[in-house]
Amino acid sequence: MNWVWFHRFGSPPYFYSVAGRIVPWLAWPAALLMVAGLYGGLVLAPPDYQQSDAARIMYVHVPAAYVGLMAYVVMAVAAAIGLVWRLKVSHAVAAACAPIGASFTAVCLVTGMLWGQPMWGTWWAWDPRLVSMLVLLFFFLGYLGLRGAIDDTARADRASAVLAVVGVVNVPIVHFSVIWWNSLHQGPSLLRKGGPAMPASMWVPLVLMIFGFTFYFYAVMLMRARAEVMRRERGGQWVREVLNATGDKP
Amino acid sequence: MLEVSGLHLWRGERHVLKGLSLHLGAGQALQLLWPNGAGKTSLLRAVAGLLPSESGHISWCGLAVSADPLAYCRKLAYLGHELALKGDLTVLENLHYSLGLRGGVPAAQLQATLQQTGLQPLANELVRHLSAGQKRRVALARLGLWRAQLWLLDEPVANLDAAGQQLVAAAIDAHLQAGGCALIATHQPLTLASPGNRLWQQPQEPA
Amino acid sequence: MLEVSGLHLWRGERHVLKGLSLHLGAGQALQLLWPNGAGKTSLLRAVAGLLPSESGHISWCGLAVSADPLAYCRKLAYLGHELALKGDLTVLENLHYSLGLRGGVPAAQLQATLQQTGLQPLANELVRHLSAGQKRRVALARLGLWRAQLWLLDEPVANLDAAGQQLVAAAIDAHLQAGGCALIATHQPLTLASPGNRLWQQPQEPA
Amino acid sequence: MSSYWAMSGYAAYVWPSVGLTVALLVANVLWARQLAREARAEARRRIASQDAS
Amino acid sequence: MSTPATAWSAAALVVQRDLRLAFRRPGEWLQPVAFFLIVTLLFPLALDPEPARLRTLAPAALWVAALLASVLAVEFLFREDGRDGTLEQYALSGQSFAWLLLAKTLTHWLLTGLPLVVAAPLAAMVLGAPAASIPGVLAALLLGSLSLSLLGAVGAGLTLGVRRGGALLSLIVLPLAIPTLVFGARATDLAIRAEPMDGSLYLLAALAVLALTLAPLAAAAAVRISLE
Amino acid sequence: MSTPATAWSAAALVVQRDLRLAFRRPGEWLQPVAFFLIVTLLFPLALDPEPARLRTLAPAALWVAALLASVLAVEFLFREDGRDGTLEQYALSGQSFAWLLLAKTLTHWLLTGLPLVVAAPLAAMVLGAPAASIPGVLAALLLGSLSLSLLGAVGAGLTLGVRRGGALLSLIVLPLAIPTLVFGARATDLAIRAEPMDGSLYLLAALAVLALTLAPLAAAAAVRISLE
Numbered sequence A: 001m002n003w004v005w006f007h008r009f010g011s012p013p014y015f016y017s018v019a020g021r022i023v024p025w026l027a028w029p030a031a032l033l034m035v036a037g038l039y040g041g042l043v044l045a046p047p048d049y050q051q052s053d054a055a056r057i058m059y060v061h062v063p064a065a066y067v068g069l070m071a072y073v074v075m076a077v078a079a080a081i082g083l084v085w086r087l088k089v090s091h092a093v094a095a096a097c098a099p100i101g102a103s104f105t106a107v108c109l110v111t112g113m114l115w116g117q118p119m120w121g122t123w124w125a126w127d128p129r130l131v132s133m134l135v136l137l138f139f140f141l142g143y144l145g146l147r148g149a150i151d152d153t154a155r156a157d158r159a160s161a162v163l164a165v166v167g168v169v170n171v172p173i174v175h176f177s178v179i180w181w182n183s184l185h186q187g188p189s190l191l192r193k194g195g196p197a198m199p200a201s202m203w204v205p206l207v208l209m210i211f212g213f214t215f216y217f218y219a220v221m222l223m224r225a226r227a228e229v230m231r232r233e234r235g236g237q238w239v240r241e242v243l244n245a246t247g248d249k250p
Numbered sequence B, C: 001m002l003e004v005s006g007l008h009l010w011r012g013e014r015h016v017l018k019g020l021s022l023h024l025g026a027g028q029a030l031q032l033l034w035p036n037g038a039g040k041t042s043l044l045r046a047v048a049g050l051l052p053s054e055s056g057h058i059s060w061c062g063l064a065v066s067a068d069p070l071a072y073c074r075k076l077a078y079l080g081h082e083l084a085l086k087g088d089l090t091v092l093e094n095l096h097y098s099l100g101l102r103g104g105v106p107a108a109q110l111q112a113t114l115q116q117t118g119l120q121p122l123a124n125e126l127v128r129h130l131s132a133g134q135k136r137r138v139a140l141a142r143l144g145l146w147r148a149q150l151w152l153l154d155e156p157v158a159n160l161d162a163a164g165q166q167l168v169a170a171a172i173d174a175h176l177q178a179g180g181c182a183l184i185a186t187h188q189p190l191t192l193a194s195p196g197n198r199l200w201q202q203p204q205e206p207a
Numbered sequence D: 001m002s003s004y005w006a007m008s009g010y011a012a013y014v015w016p017s018v019g020l021t022v023a024l025l026v027a028n029v030l031w032a033r034q035l036a037r038e039a040r041a042e043a044r045r046r047i048a049s050q051d052a053s
Numbered sequence E, F: 001m002s003t004p005a006t007a008w009s010a011a012a013l014v015v016q017r018d019l020r021l022a023f024r025r026p027g028e029w030l031q032p033v034a035f036f037l038i039v040t041l042l043f044p045l046a047l048d049p050e051p052a053r054l055r056t057l058a059p060a061a062l063w064v065a066a067l068l069a070s071v072l073a074v075e076f077l078f079r080e081d082g083r084d085g086t087l088e089q090y091a092l093s094g095q096s097f098a099w100l101l102l103a104k105t106l107t108h109w110l111l112t113g114l115p116l117v118v119a120a121p122l123a124a125m126v127l128g129a130p131a132a133s134i135p136g137v138l139a140a141l142l143l144g145s146l147s148l149s150l151l152g153a154v155g156a157g158l159t160l161g162v163r164r165g166g167a168l169l170s171l172i173v174l175p176l177a178i179p180t181l182v183f184g185a186r187a188t189d190l191a192i193r194a195e196p197m198d199g200s201l202y203l204l205a206a207l208a209v210l211a212l213t214l215a216p217l218a219a220a221a222a223v224r225i226s227l228e
Ligand code: HEM
Pocket: A058, A061, A062, A065, A066, A069, A108, A109, A110, A111, A112, A113, A115, A116, A117, A119, A120, A123, A124, A129, A130, A133, A134, A174, A175, A176, A185, A186, A187, A188, A189, A190, A191
């Protein structure tokens, strides 16, 4: 196993420049995929035979849910790497994941409620899937709160990293809650034995949206992480070089 | 023992220390008499490691303090504007808790110091019930008992009466004689007996 | 104007002031140089009406202060160890709110005072971001703008540099010239130009 | 067309969902760019003042 | 000599100051609402979430949560101003001390009590209260939270100088708050059952008026003692 | 050189020290029980005290009160020892840090969790639970309060160096505590209805064992960080 790339990527200047080069390669595909997915989902896909046009909420609800969960996993993994190898860049990545993940989780919750009202006749139910997703939001908020409450950056990094790692137990609970408990919420319909339980005109836009959201997440996350890395090293020599190289461009 | 070079310090948008350098050997004291807002407190806190500096180098006995911050912390004593005393604990309790951090002191020594600083009759009084100068004296007693090598004192004679000010000067002299060193921010120059005593009037001039 | 007679004061189990009397006429200042814990702060607080006294009489212009406490309060300004400044408000906001309670001041006068105390460049800074001496200066500016007749100052020059200490002395002189009077607790005697300036070394001796 | 926007009666649920999502997507991008700008501006200020002294 | 400020302008200044400070530090007034919401959220989790059963619990859960949130919040009402000398200056300002503390307490209510009222529809829905009952629930909580803040101010004044005041504060305030709790929960119960609730609301209003007149005097006396 | 203490004797020392300290300051461990009792007493006051109705709410009221009391108590678990350097000494003692913190946490549970269990019969009776259900209620609370103390220790470790840590602590601990709350309340409900509750008790026991093995490790990591 070659660990060189790992240590290289852990050095702030290298991360800053490589991430800067990757961002456009993520951002533009993300934009295209999301436009295509939204058009496919909101216009081309046929109304669901049971839920009619309300099912179109799926095209934002499901990708937001997936990306919210993924953001938590990425955050926890980055935090764990930061804890073990004491990589600043890794902590910056974890810190960058949290606000984005929290907003996707919130989107999933709100769109789920907006979907639940017409389908289940209630905004909210005390269902394992719903509650565990709410708990995921609390973990994000707790992470952000803990990070905000500690002034010393290094200590904030490590303390919030422990919380991120502890909270990861919640992720499988969110995902499998519909299987473990009998739930009001829908079971898996996309990734399941025997293929998706819907016609291609419905699942293809959904898949596009999921990929679009994923690319979007990584793009914005890297943007935030770059800013965070620069903020931490603002007096350093490489920052001076980077700024001189980019000139006065904002 | 303490060596600071090329220290730049920012407070918010204010560039407070611009490439400051200083040197303190064993038995030396440096009194900063800079005007209000010139950055005395900021410098002391940076040296104590409480404020991160943008750039510059701080070393102790030739070793960069960032190499082993814990070991360095054990060598220094910082006395700031805030005295870090709990109003709801008695004088003795306050001393006990803050000395415990550094390994504690024998009871006899504690009593001697209390005697010296005039705190004997107040030993079991809540700190909340002390006058401003009496609180300062508690902080002073703690300072002496910490047995640190580097003293960072921020206006140590504020609130103290004439006798108290002499007490501070005597304590610093004894500390220097024992081979310690001290960086002191003050607006009233202390008259020290030690030869290693220097005054620094303006941050622009070199020390 | 201020007349205190036979004042007894207890703090907890401690009999701090034992039958103290003093008189302050218009244009007079009395500097208390008592040692730490002798009861300076307690006396000032008792005169301000913040501490109830066991026995004794305090009168203002011949009238017992207990007769109309509110009117008496409007005549006095108390500056204690705690500065009553909010760290999360700017200098101007702090001044605005504390002056407003007493009727406010014209903007021109506010600017002039800021200029004088060297706070002009810091007017919109949060007080949390000021140095200890700069905070003191804000309190000093407020004191001048309150236009009270009786000043009760508790260690007004603590934390101030030499220029700041002169500022305080000048402010007190101007206040005395305008017919005010001042009771000052301090450990560094202020050199005042006014003839009505007296020092009081020990609480046991009469003023 | 208006029948499309009506979403067979579910417009009040579908469009707020889509709107909220799009708004948050845009806001997150703007927020990240703002952070990057601030970080760079601050670093530039510090370096300039350090060079000046 | 400038003319002294009128009582109203002095109160307005106190209110403005505390509002501005609060906006500089949103954590402080978001905390009680967050606590209120979390506690109400715990109830459905602890019961099995059968709507009818939840609904019977709703008044008690709402009011106990509101009471606890307000007791936790009021701990900070005078704490900082006492420590940094502001209360001293208020006492010496030549204005009525009780009046200034009343202004302070009402601002505190605006910042911590009113958000509870605003969050209450959400909490009530979580607990399964029907939408039609929300106005009644809000009215009861509006009056009740006002009384709770005022009573809390007395307790906060009494425990101002006390070591580890939190526990003592709840022991002092909770008994004082029992009438408000009882009538408030009854009013809420009636609202949820869609029965007429005027009587209870009048009682709550009477309690609020009583608190409004007496609590500032008691609080002023209490704060003065701890300033000594 | 003295021989190093065995793990057991070191833990015994920690437990003894904390017990002795607690007996010097009874206020500290009486406070959570008092809070627990007051909160459960508030419920009958807020509801109209019709026994059947009260009884359906008893599990939720008991468990929410226990959870809040334990979160409020755990705030002080490491506070003072962190401040006066004791934790630092523990970290440098050559014993497993997690093991010493486990001893500390279990002592804390003895002092604040166990009293809740002891007070629970009273609280349960006030809430109208039948006498026959008391053993079941106690068993559930015994296991549950143990988990809550252990989870609280993780939160207390994380917020050790934080200024106004209280609100943050509850935000961190409450999500972690939800499974315990859910299963504990369910077990209590079954006990009150005189139905078999073994399943829920086994689940609670499983949660407690899980917490017992993992929480000390997480707490030790968290405390170490705030000592840095
Ligand atoms: C507040 C309410 C809701 C929340 C918090 C919520 C949460 C979630 C989450 C977290 C997922 C992703 C789980 C995973 O695969 O790991 C998900 C997926 C999904 N949700 Fe929801 N949901 C809510 C309401 C609804 C409603 C009302 C419906 C439709 C009636 C719905 C339909 C779906 C569907 C179809 C999926 C995709 C399942 C799959 O293919 O795996 N959700 N939801």
